[in-house]
Amino acid sequence: MNKLIVLFALIFISISCKTEGGKSNYVLPTSTGNTNKILVVMKGNDWEGKIGDEIRTVFGEHQVGLPQPETLLSVSQIDPVGYKGFVRNSKAVLIIREGEQEKIAVEKNKYASPQILVYATAKGKDGLVNLIRNRGKEIIQLFKDEDIKFAQNIFKKEKIDETKFKTIKNLGISLTIPKRFNLVEDNGEFLWLRQHLKSGIARGDGTNNILVYSYPLEDESKVADNITTMRDVIGEKYIPGSKEGMYMITEQAYTPFTYDAEIDGKKTYETRGKWEVKNDFMAGPFINYSIIDKENNRVLVFEGFTYAPSVNKRDFVFELEAIAKSLKIN
The missing domain is CATH 3.40.1000.10 (Mog1/PsbP, alpha/beta/alpha sandwich)
Known part of the structure:
Protein backbone atom coordinates (compact mmCIF):
# COMPACT_ATOMS: atom_id res chain seq x y z
CA MET A 1 0.00 0.00 0.00
CA ASN A 2 2.77 2.46 0.91
CA LYS A 3 4.48 1.77 -2.42
CA LEU A 4 1.22 2.51 -4.26
CA ILE A 5 0.82 5.81 -2.39
CA VAL A 6 4.35 6.82 -3.32
CA LEU A 7 3.73 5.83 -6.96
CA PHE A 8 0.51 7.87 -7.18
CA ALA A 9 2.26 10.84 -5.54
CA LEU A 10 5.05 10.73 -8.13
CA ILE A 11 2.53 10.54 -10.96
CA PHE A 12 0.63 13.53 -9.52
CA ILE A 13 3.81 15.59 -9.20
CA SER A 14 4.80 14.70 -12.76
CA ILE A 15 1.42 15.79 -14.11
CA SER A 16 1.34 18.99 -12.05
CA CYS A 17 4.72 20.03 -13.47
CA LYS A 18 3.25 20.17 -16.97
CA THR A 19 1.90 23.39 -18.43
CA GLU A 20 -1.20 23.55 -20.60
CA GLY A 21 1.01 23.42 -23.67
CA GLY A 22 2.60 20.21 -22.48
CA LYS A 23 5.99 21.71 -21.68
CA SER A 24 7.73 21.20 -18.40
CA ASN A 25 7.17 24.09 -16.05
CA TYR A 26 10.74 24.37 -14.80
CA VAL A 27 12.83 27.38 -13.87
CA LEU A 28 14.85 28.66 -16.81
CA PRO A 29 18.56 29.34 -16.33
CA THR A 30 19.72 32.94 -16.14
CA SER A 31 20.70 34.31 -19.52
CA THR A 32 24.25 35.37 -20.32
CA GLY A 33 25.53 38.44 -22.12
CA ASN A 34 25.72 42.17 -21.57
CA THR A 35 23.41 44.94 -22.69
CA ASN A 36 23.89 46.37 -26.19
CA LYS A 37 25.42 43.12 -27.42
CA ILE A 38 23.82 40.49 -29.66
CA LEU A 39 24.79 37.07 -30.95
CA VAL A 40 24.07 36.40 -34.63
CA VAL A 41 23.41 32.79 -35.60
CA MET A 42 24.27 32.25 -39.26
CA LYS A 43 26.63 30.23 -41.43
CA GLY A 44 30.25 31.34 -41.48
CA ASN A 45 30.31 31.74 -45.27
CA ASP A 46 27.26 34.03 -45.12
CA TRP A 47 28.83 36.03 -42.28
CA GLU A 48 31.89 36.64 -44.44
CA GLY A 49 29.72 37.43 -47.45
CA LYS A 50 27.07 39.95 -48.47
CA ILE A 51 24.66 39.17 -45.61
CA GLY A 52 27.33 39.63 -42.95
CA ASP A 53 28.52 42.83 -44.62
CA GLU A 54 24.99 44.24 -44.48
CA ILE A 55 24.61 43.29 -40.80
CA ARG A 56 27.92 44.97 -39.96
CA THR A 57 26.87 48.08 -41.90
CA VAL A 58 23.43 48.44 -40.30
CA PHE A 59 24.32 47.35 -36.77
CA GLY A 60 27.69 49.08 -36.95
CA GLU A 61 26.18 52.55 -37.33
CA HIS A 62 27.70 54.89 -34.77
CA GLN A 63 25.67 56.02 -31.77
CA VAL A 64 24.95 59.73 -32.02
CA GLY A 65 26.37 62.11 -29.44
CA LEU A 66 29.42 60.16 -28.25
CA PRO A 67 32.94 61.63 -28.31
CA GLN A 68 34.50 58.39 -29.60
CA PRO A 69 32.95 56.32 -32.44
CA GLU A 70 30.88 53.51 -30.88
CA THR A 71 28.38 51.26 -32.63
CA LEU A 72 24.68 51.07 -31.76
CA LEU A 73 25.13 47.40 -30.85
CA SER A 74 28.12 45.10 -30.53
CA VAL A 75 27.73 42.02 -32.72
CA SER A 76 29.35 38.57 -32.68
CA GLN A 77 28.58 35.51 -34.82
CA ILE A 78 28.28 31.77 -34.35
CA ASP A 79 27.53 28.99 -36.83
CA PRO A 80 24.16 27.23 -36.35
CA VAL A 81 25.94 23.94 -35.57
CA GLY A 82 27.60 25.65 -32.60
CA TYR A 83 24.39 27.19 -31.29
CA LYS A 84 23.70 24.64 -28.57
CA GLY A 85 24.35 23.98 -24.90
CA PHE A 86 25.14 27.01 -22.77
CA VAL A 87 25.54 29.17 -25.90
CA ARG A 88 21.76 29.06 -26.31
CA ASN A 89 21.45 30.94 -23.00
CA SER A 90 22.64 34.17 -24.64
CA LYS A 91 20.39 37.08 -23.70
CA ALA A 92 19.96 38.60 -27.18
CA VAL A 93 20.13 36.45 -30.32
CA LEU A 94 19.49 37.21 -33.99
CA ILE A 95 18.86 34.05 -36.02
CA ILE A 96 19.26 34.42 -39.79
CA ARG A 97 17.53 31.82 -41.92
CA GLU A 98 16.21 31.32 -45.44
CA GLY A 99 12.52 30.69 -46.11
CA GLU A 100 9.80 31.29 -48.66
CA GLN A 101 8.19 34.18 -46.76
CA GLU A 102 9.95 37.32 -45.59
CA LYS A 103 9.24 37.95 -41.91
CA ILE A 104 10.63 38.97 -38.54
CA ALA A 105 9.48 36.89 -35.58
CA VAL A 106 10.22 37.27 -31.88
CA GLU A 107 10.42 34.60 -29.19
CA LYS A 108 11.18 35.35 -25.56
CA ASN A 109 12.65 33.25 -22.77
CA LYS A 110 12.96 30.06 -24.82
CA TYR A 111 16.22 28.74 -23.37
CA ALA A 112 16.96 31.25 -20.58
CA SER A 113 15.53 34.30 -18.85
CA PRO A 114 15.49 37.13 -19.68
CA GLN A 115 16.04 36.36 -23.35
CA ILE A 116 14.92 37.61 -26.74
CA LEU A 117 15.34 35.62 -29.95
CA VAL A 118 14.70 37.50 -33.20
CA TYR A 119 14.24 35.35 -36.30
CA ALA A 120 14.95 37.14 -39.60
CA THR A 121 13.69 35.08 -42.55
CA ALA A 122 13.76 35.83 -46.28
CA LYS A 123 13.98 34.03 -49.61
CA GLY A 124 17.56 33.51 -50.70
CA LYS A 125 20.68 35.45 -49.83
CA ASP A 126 19.65 38.57 -51.74
CA GLY A 127 16.35 38.55 -49.88
CA LEU A 128 18.16 38.41 -46.55
CA VAL A 129 20.42 41.29 -47.55
CA ASN A 130 17.37 43.39 -48.46
CA LEU A 131 15.60 42.41 -45.23
CA ILE A 132 18.52 43.57 -43.08
CA ARG A 133 18.92 46.73 -45.14
CA ASN A 134 15.24 47.68 -45.04
CA ARG A 135 14.24 46.47 -41.57
CA GLY A 136 17.52 46.50 -39.68
CA LYS A 137 16.51 49.54 -37.60
CA GLU A 138 13.34 47.71 -36.58
CA ILE A 139 15.41 44.72 -35.43
CA ILE A 140 17.79 46.97 -33.51
CA GLN A 141 14.86 48.60 -31.72
CA LEU A 142 13.54 45.20 -30.65
CA PHE A 143 16.85 44.45 -28.95
CA LYS A 144 17.20 47.92 -27.44
CA ASP A 145 13.68 47.85 -25.96
CA GLU A 146 14.46 44.54 -24.24
CA ASP A 147 17.76 45.92 -22.94
CA ILE A 148 15.91 48.89 -21.43
CA LYS A 149 13.52 46.53 -19.63
CA PHE A 150 16.43 44.38 -18.48
CA ALA A 151 18.26 47.37 -16.99
CA GLN A 152 15.12 48.75 -15.36
CA ASN A 153 14.43 45.40 -13.69
CA ILE A 154 17.91 45.49 -12.19
CA PHE A 155 17.38 49.06 -11.01
CA LYS A 156 14.10 48.11 -9.33
CA LYS A 157 15.97 45.68 -7.07
CA GLU A 158 18.23 48.48 -5.81
Whole structure:
Protein backbone atom coordinates (compact mmCIF):
# COMPACT_ATOMS: atom_id res chain seq x y z
CA MET A 1 0.00 0.00 0.00
CA ASN A 2 2.77 2.46 0.91
CA LYS A 3 4.48 1.77 -2.42
CA LEU A 4 1.22 2.51 -4.26
CA ILE A 5 0.82 5.81 -2.39
CA VAL A 6 4.35 6.82 -3.32
CA LEU A 7 3.73 5.83 -6.96
CA PHE A 8 0.51 7.87 -7.18
CA ALA A 9 2.26 10.84 -5.54
CA LEU A 10 5.05 10.73 -8.13
CA ILE A 11 2.53 10.54 -10.96
CA PHE A 12 0.63 13.53 -9.52
CA ILE A 13 3.81 15.59 -9.20
CA SER A 14 4.80 14.70 -12.76
CA ILE A 15 1.42 15.79 -14.11
CA SER A 16 1.34 18.99 -12.05
CA CYS A 17 4.72 20.03 -13.47
CA LYS A 18 3.25 20.17 -16.97
CA THR A 19 1.90 23.39 -18.43
CA GLU A 20 -1.20 23.55 -20.60
CA GLY A 21 1.01 23.42 -23.67
CA GLY A 22 2.60 20.21 -22.48
CA LYS A 23 5.99 21.71 -21.68
CA SER A 24 7.73 21.20 -18.40
CA ASN A 25 7.17 24.09 -16.05
CA TYR A 26 10.74 24.37 -14.80
CA VAL A 27 12.83 27.38 -13.87
CA LEU A 28 14.85 28.66 -16.81
CA PRO A 29 18.56 29.34 -16.33
CA THR A 30 19.72 32.94 -16.14
CA SER A 31 20.70 34.31 -19.52
CA THR A 32 24.25 35.37 -20.32
CA GLY A 33 25.53 38.44 -22.12
CA ASN A 34 25.72 42.17 -21.57
CA THR A 35 23.41 44.94 -22.69
CA ASN A 36 23.89 46.37 -26.19
CA LYS A 37 25.42 43.12 -27.42
CA ILE A 38 23.82 40.49 -29.66
CA LEU A 39 24.79 37.07 -30.95
CA VAL A 40 24.07 36.40 -34.63
CA VAL A 41 23.41 32.79 -35.60
CA MET A 42 24.27 32.25 -39.26
CA LYS A 43 26.63 30.23 -41.43
CA GLY A 44 30.25 31.34 -41.48
CA ASN A 45 30.31 31.74 -45.27
CA ASP A 46 27.26 34.03 -45.12
CA TRP A 47 28.83 36.03 -42.28
CA GLU A 48 31.89 36.64 -44.44
CA GLY A 49 29.72 37.43 -47.45
CA LYS A 50 27.07 39.95 -48.47
CA ILE A 51 24.66 39.17 -45.61
CA GLY A 52 27.33 39.63 -42.95
CA ASP A 53 28.52 42.83 -44.62
CA GLU A 54 24.99 44.24 -44.48
CA ILE A 55 24.61 43.29 -40.80
CA ARG A 56 27.92 44.97 -39.96
CA THR A 57 26.87 48.08 -41.90
CA VAL A 58 23.43 48.44 -40.30
CA PHE A 59 24.32 47.35 -36.77
CA GLY A 60 27.69 49.08 -36.95
CA GLU A 61 26.18 52.55 -37.33
CA HIS A 62 27.70 54.89 -34.77
CA GLN A 63 25.67 56.02 -31.77
CA VAL A 64 24.95 59.73 -32.02
CA GLY A 65 26.37 62.11 -29.44
CA LEU A 66 29.42 60.16 -28.25
CA PRO A 67 32.94 61.63 -28.31
CA GLN A 68 34.50 58.39 -29.60
CA PRO A 69 32.95 56.32 -32.44
CA GLU A 70 30.88 53.51 -30.88
CA THR A 71 28.38 51.26 -32.63
CA LEU A 72 24.68 51.07 -31.76
CA LEU A 73 25.13 47.40 -30.85
CA SER A 74 28.12 45.10 -30.53
CA VAL A 75 27.73 42.02 -32.72
CA SER A 76 29.35 38.57 -32.68
CA GLN A 77 28.58 35.51 -34.82
CA ILE A 78 28.28 31.77 -34.35
CA ASP A 79 27.53 28.99 -36.83
CA PRO A 80 24.16 27.23 -36.35
CA VAL A 81 25.94 23.94 -35.57
CA GLY A 82 27.60 25.65 -32.60
CA TYR A 83 24.39 27.19 -31.29
CA LYS A 84 23.70 24.64 -28.57
CA GLY A 85 24.35 23.98 -24.90
CA PHE A 86 25.14 27.01 -22.77
CA VAL A 87 25.54 29.17 -25.90
CA ARG A 88 21.76 29.06 -26.31
CA ASN A 89 21.45 30.94 -23.00
CA SER A 90 22.64 34.17 -24.64
CA LYS A 91 20.39 37.08 -23.70
CA ALA A 92 19.96 38.60 -27.18
CA VAL A 93 20.13 36.45 -30.32
CA LEU A 94 19.49 37.21 -33.99
CA ILE A 95 18.86 34.05 -36.02
CA ILE A 96 19.26 34.42 -39.79
CA ARG A 97 17.53 31.82 -41.92
CA GLU A 98 16.21 31.32 -45.44
CA GLY A 99 12.52 30.69 -46.11
CA GLU A 100 9.80 31.29 -48.66
CA GLN A 101 8.19 34.18 -46.76
CA GLU A 102 9.95 37.32 -45.59
CA LYS A 103 9.24 37.95 -41.91
CA ILE A 104 10.63 38.97 -38.54
CA ALA A 105 9.48 36.89 -35.58
CA VAL A 106 10.22 37.27 -31.88
CA GLU A 107 10.42 34.60 -29.19
CA LYS A 108 11.18 35.35 -25.56
CA ASN A 109 12.65 33.25 -22.77
CA LYS A 110 12.96 30.06 -24.82
CA TYR A 111 16.22 28.74 -23.37
CA ALA A 112 16.96 31.25 -20.58
CA SER A 113 15.53 34.30 -18.85
CA PRO A 114 15.49 37.13 -19.68
CA GLN A 115 16.04 36.36 -23.35
CA ILE A 116 14.92 37.61 -26.74
CA LEU A 117 15.34 35.62 -29.95
CA VAL A 118 14.70 37.50 -33.20
CA TYR A 119 14.24 35.35 -36.30
CA ALA A 120 14.95 37.14 -39.60
CA THR A 121 13.69 35.08 -42.55
CA ALA A 122 13.76 35.83 -46.28
CA LYS A 123 13.98 34.03 -49.61
CA GLY A 124 17.56 33.51 -50.70
CA LYS A 125 20.68 35.45 -49.83
CA ASP A 126 19.65 38.57 -51.74
CA GLY A 127 16.35 38.55 -49.88
CA LEU A 128 18.16 38.41 -46.55
CA VAL A 129 20.42 41.29 -47.55
CA ASN A 130 17.37 43.39 -48.46
CA LEU A 131 15.60 42.41 -45.23
CA ILE A 132 18.52 43.57 -43.08
CA ARG A 133 18.92 46.73 -45.14
CA ASN A 134 15.24 47.68 -45.04
CA ARG A 135 14.24 46.47 -41.57
CA GLY A 136 17.52 46.50 -39.68
CA LYS A 137 16.51 49.54 -37.60
CA GLU A 138 13.34 47.71 -36.58
CA ILE A 139 15.41 44.72 -35.43
CA ILE A 140 17.79 46.97 -33.51
CA GLN A 141 14.86 48.60 -31.72
CA LEU A 142 13.54 45.20 -30.65
CA PHE A 143 16.85 44.45 -28.95
CA LYS A 144 17.20 47.92 -27.44
CA ASP A 145 13.68 47.85 -25.96
CA GLU A 146 14.46 44.54 -24.24
CA ASP A 147 17.76 45.92 -22.94
CA ILE A 148 15.91 48.89 -21.43
CA LYS A 149 13.52 46.53 -19.63
CA PHE A 150 16.43 44.38 -18.48
CA ALA A 151 18.26 47.37 -16.99
CA GLN A 152 15.12 48.75 -15.36
CA ASN A 153 14.43 45.40 -13.69
CA ILE A 154 17.91 45.49 -12.19
CA PHE A 155 17.38 49.06 -11.01
CA LYS A 156 14.10 48.11 -9.33
CA LYS A 157 15.97 45.68 -7.07
CA GLU A 158 18.23 48.48 -5.81
CA LYS A 159 15.84 51.40 -6.15
CA ILE A 160 16.43 54.59 -4.22
CA ASP A 161 13.50 56.10 -2.31
CA GLU A 162 12.99 59.07 -4.60
CA THR A 163 10.20 60.49 -2.41
CA LYS A 164 12.89 61.88 -0.10
CA PHE A 165 13.85 64.41 -2.78
CA LYS A 166 11.92 67.68 -2.63
CA THR A 167 12.13 68.26 -6.37
CA ILE A 168 10.70 64.82 -7.20
CA LYS A 169 7.79 65.41 -4.80
CA ASN A 170 7.13 68.92 -6.06
CA LEU A 171 7.15 67.79 -9.68
CA GLY A 172 4.78 64.92 -8.89
CA ILE A 173 6.79 62.24 -10.67
CA SER A 174 8.43 58.90 -9.96
CA LEU A 175 11.70 57.47 -11.27
CA THR A 176 13.49 54.15 -10.89
CA ILE A 177 16.95 55.31 -9.81
CA PRO A 178 19.61 52.92 -8.43
CA LYS A 179 20.82 53.57 -4.90
CA ARG A 180 24.38 54.16 -6.07
CA PHE A 181 23.39 57.68 -7.15
CA ASN A 182 24.21 60.28 -4.50
CA LEU A 183 22.65 63.68 -3.94
CA VAL A 184 24.47 66.78 -5.18
CA GLU A 185 21.63 69.35 -5.06
CA ASP A 186 17.90 69.33 -4.39
CA ASN A 187 16.26 72.72 -3.90
CA GLY A 188 12.68 71.76 -4.72
CA GLU A 189 12.94 72.98 -8.34
CA PHE A 190 16.15 71.33 -9.48
CA LEU A 191 17.59 67.90 -8.69
CA TRP A 192 21.17 66.76 -9.36
CA LEU A 193 22.27 63.21 -8.59
CA ARG A 194 25.71 61.72 -9.27
CA GLN A 195 27.05 58.17 -9.52
CA HIS A 196 30.75 57.36 -9.42
CA LEU A 197 31.30 54.81 -12.19
CA LYS A 198 32.92 52.05 -10.18
CA SER A 199 29.74 49.99 -9.85
CA GLY A 200 26.68 49.11 -11.88
CA ILE A 201 25.99 47.56 -15.27
CA ALA A 202 28.64 49.76 -16.90
CA ARG A 203 31.86 50.45 -15.03
CA GLY A 204 34.83 52.81 -15.33
CA ASP A 205 36.31 56.01 -13.99
CA GLY A 206 34.34 59.22 -13.86
CA THR A 207 30.68 59.96 -13.10
CA ASN A 208 27.15 59.56 -14.41
CA ASN A 209 24.83 62.44 -13.59
CA ILE A 210 21.07 62.97 -13.50
CA LEU A 211 19.32 66.34 -13.68
CA VAL A 212 15.56 66.80 -13.23
CA TYR A 213 13.65 70.07 -13.52
CA SER A 214 10.78 71.74 -15.37
CA TYR A 215 9.90 75.06 -16.97
CA PRO A 216 6.62 76.62 -18.18
CA LEU A 217 5.17 75.42 -21.49
CA GLU A 218 4.61 78.63 -23.47
CA ASP A 219 4.80 77.62 -27.14
CA GLU A 220 4.94 73.90 -27.88
CA SER A 221 6.19 74.51 -31.43
CA LYS A 222 9.37 76.11 -30.09
CA VAL A 223 10.31 73.53 -27.45
CA ALA A 224 12.61 71.49 -29.71
CA ASP A 225 14.47 74.56 -30.94
CA ASN A 226 15.02 75.84 -27.40
CA ILE A 227 16.41 72.67 -25.81
CA THR A 228 20.09 73.66 -26.03
CA THR A 229 19.32 77.22 -24.93
CA MET A 230 17.45 75.98 -21.86
CA ARG A 231 20.14 73.47 -20.89
CA ASP A 232 22.78 76.20 -21.18
CA VAL A 233 20.74 78.39 -18.82
CA ILE A 234 20.52 75.51 -16.34
CA GLY A 235 24.22 74.76 -16.73
CA GLU A 236 25.24 78.32 -15.93
CA LYS A 237 22.91 78.45 -12.94
CA TYR A 238 23.54 75.04 -11.36
CA ILE A 239 26.53 73.17 -12.90
CA PRO A 240 29.72 75.09 -12.02
CA GLY A 241 33.26 74.31 -13.14
CA SER A 242 36.37 74.31 -11.00
CA LYS A 243 36.84 78.10 -11.16
CA GLU A 244 34.71 81.19 -11.34
CA GLY A 245 33.31 81.78 -14.81
CA MET A 246 33.33 78.08 -15.64
CA TYR A 247 30.07 76.16 -16.08
CA MET A 248 28.53 73.46 -18.24
CA ILE A 249 27.33 74.41 -21.74
CA THR A 250 26.38 72.56 -24.91
CA GLU A 251 29.54 71.93 -26.93
CA GLN A 252 29.62 74.63 -29.57
CA ALA A 253 31.56 72.62 -32.16
CA TYR A 254 29.01 69.78 -32.26
CA THR A 255 25.33 70.16 -33.20
CA PRO A 256 23.08 67.96 -31.04
CA PHE A 257 20.55 65.65 -32.69
CA THR A 258 16.89 65.76 -31.61
CA TYR A 259 14.37 62.98 -32.25
CA ASP A 260 10.69 62.45 -31.55
CA ALA A 261 10.14 60.10 -28.61
CA GLU A 262 7.56 59.20 -25.98
CA ILE A 263 7.77 58.87 -22.20
CA ASP A 264 4.80 57.90 -20.03
CA GLY A 265 2.53 58.25 -23.07
CA LYS A 266 3.51 61.89 -23.61
CA LYS A 267 5.16 63.56 -26.57
CA THR A 268 8.85 63.91 -25.85
CA TYR A 269 11.95 65.23 -27.57
CA GLU A 270 15.08 63.13 -27.17
CA THR A 271 18.30 65.08 -27.70
CA ARG A 272 21.77 63.55 -27.84
CA GLY A 273 24.88 65.68 -27.94
CA LYS A 274 28.07 66.71 -26.19
CA TRP A 275 28.60 69.02 -23.24
CA GLU A 276 31.68 70.95 -22.23
CA VAL A 277 32.71 73.26 -19.43
CA LYS A 278 33.15 76.84 -20.57
CA ASN A 279 36.80 77.95 -20.41
CA ASP A 280 37.88 74.46 -19.32
CA PHE A 281 38.74 71.10 -20.88
CA MET A 282 36.05 68.91 -19.28
CA ALA A 283 33.55 67.41 -21.74
CA GLY A 284 31.38 64.37 -22.46
CA PRO A 285 28.06 63.14 -23.88
CA PHE A 286 24.56 64.04 -22.68
CA ILE A 287 21.06 62.73 -23.32
CA ASN A 288 18.10 65.04 -22.73
CA TYR A 289 14.39 64.19 -22.61
CA SER A 290 12.04 67.16 -22.78
CA ILE A 291 8.52 65.93 -22.03
CA ILE A 292 5.49 67.96 -23.11
CA ASP A 293 3.21 67.85 -20.06
CA LYS A 294 0.15 69.77 -21.24
CA GLU A 295 -1.95 68.80 -18.23
CA ASN A 296 0.42 70.71 -15.97
CA ASN A 297 1.35 73.35 -18.58
CA ARG A 298 5.06 72.61 -18.35
CA VAL A 299 8.05 70.99 -20.03
CA LEU A 300 9.43 68.32 -17.75
CA VAL A 301 13.13 67.68 -18.30
CA PHE A 302 15.26 64.65 -17.49
CA GLU A 303 18.88 64.96 -18.49
CA GLY A 304 21.77 62.59 -18.01
CA PHE A 305 25.39 63.41 -18.70
CA THR A 306 28.58 61.41 -18.41
CA TYR A 307 32.14 62.35 -17.55
CA ALA A 308 34.44 59.41 -18.22
CA PRO A 309 37.72 60.46 -19.86
CA SER A 310 39.55 58.08 -22.20
CA VAL A 311 36.96 55.26 -22.08
CA ASN A 312 33.97 54.30 -24.19
CA LYS A 313 30.73 55.84 -22.96
CA ARG A 314 27.89 54.12 -24.85
CA ASP A 315 26.90 51.86 -21.96
CA PHE A 316 27.04 54.71 -19.43
CA VAL A 317 24.63 56.80 -21.51
CA PHE A 318 22.44 53.72 -21.98
CA GLU A 319 21.97 53.45 -18.20
CA LEU A 320 20.82 57.06 -18.11
CA GLU A 321 18.40 56.37 -20.96
CA ALA A 322 16.92 53.41 -19.06
CA ILE A 323 16.40 55.55 -15.95
CA ALA A 324 14.81 58.35 -17.99
CA LYS A 325 12.34 55.96 -19.62
CA SER A 326 11.15 54.79 -16.18
CA LEU A 327 9.72 58.27 -15.48
CA LYS A 328 6.05 58.43 -14.60
CA ILE A 329 3.91 61.47 -13.89
CA ASN A 330 1.76 60.75 -10.84
